[in-house]
Amino acid sequence: MRPRRRFVTVPRLLVAAGVAAAAAVTPLLIGNGAPAYAVAESSNGTLTVTVNEMRDPDGLEARLGAAGVKADVTFLPAGKGCAVPRFAGVDATYGGPPAAGAGELRALVNEARSSKATRVTSARTFRIFPEHIRPGETLVLEFRDNGNAQKPWRLGGWLARAHTPVQPCTPVDDLG
Template sequence: MINFEERALEELKTLAAEGGVPAADPPPVRPATSRRRRRAVYGLAASAVLATGIGVGVPMLSGGSAEAQPFEVVKRPDGGILFKVDEFRNPKGLEQRFRDLGLRAVVDYVPYGKKCAAGRFTERPISNDDLNAIYHWLPSPEGRLMTDAELEFYSHRWTEVRPELIPPDATLVLTATLFKVNAKDLPDPGFRDGRRVHNSDSAGSTTLYQLADGPVGPCVLVDDPSQTGPTFDDGPTPPPAPAGSATPAGPLPGR
């Protein structure tokens, strides 16, 4: 199976090659997995951004304003719970918000290259179709034109959870692994409409969602051998030295 960083990088390379800049995050990629566990990829940024080099629709990996809420959760009149994550911080705050709304859930954010150690809960047998009915992207209305307010609302790519479909003794376990794709790993996008186009760093997450029977233990981080380590941007490549000149030794930029 292609790991999620490779899948994300290939999608970004395709966008850069085609010159496309999406206005919002693309829909989740749900690769085939074993029964009872599914992954969804979130927050792929546009790979090519005009002039500014600022990513479009990128959930922040960390930091941000201390006053800003890193997530938003809304309970609908029909009982469904919608949520979106803008910054990957305070997962236990999101978990508590779910519980305040009657959804028994456990939320963990895992750095790239790590995973939660196995054995922290007993996974409940459930079909992929039933699990996807519980946890899925909120679909936009079909067959009619949407108002400006509706277009704005659905552009945020909300995830919907249906608590009424979760068995009374089960817990929804959400484990988001963060990743980053560096601009230097993308192909040169060249020019568009006479203006130079620049790649931008892109960030996001892949979320594993499962149902647990009984208690869920804490996430103890261990190395994940299926993932390669993250890459780091060493800054711009210096111009080549003139022929015959010596290049002084020194630390790489950013180190």
């Protein structure tokens, strides 16, 4: 007796193709296993934020909110920034007149609470110092893709005045 010949039917072929496609796509979705971001709280109230991938800004906002910091997070592609103004800043680091020179700019930044509220500490990590954020203020964080794996993003961090709205980001060409 001759063995029965198996025919590959269209449904079987589609199932096999689907399994192969899923196997190829799964590593892309899972990535390297590192979360997009992490937020760690220290005993003194400082938050250490690590951003591995520029995705899920709403999730990062929620995590910061759970840690007591009201935030507006935007991730932007390379060469883009948010159109100004989108909020009323607490100091002249956002929306104020341009500095007359490097010395004036340095003094402005050193005195501004917005500049004291965040500090980049490494290529993927920055710290938030809640003691510089007053009740009702929003920490506005704009991450710009740097197009560089060693330093993947640039951070713009400002404080919006208490109980004032922060408008959604309208991406425009970045001038700086």
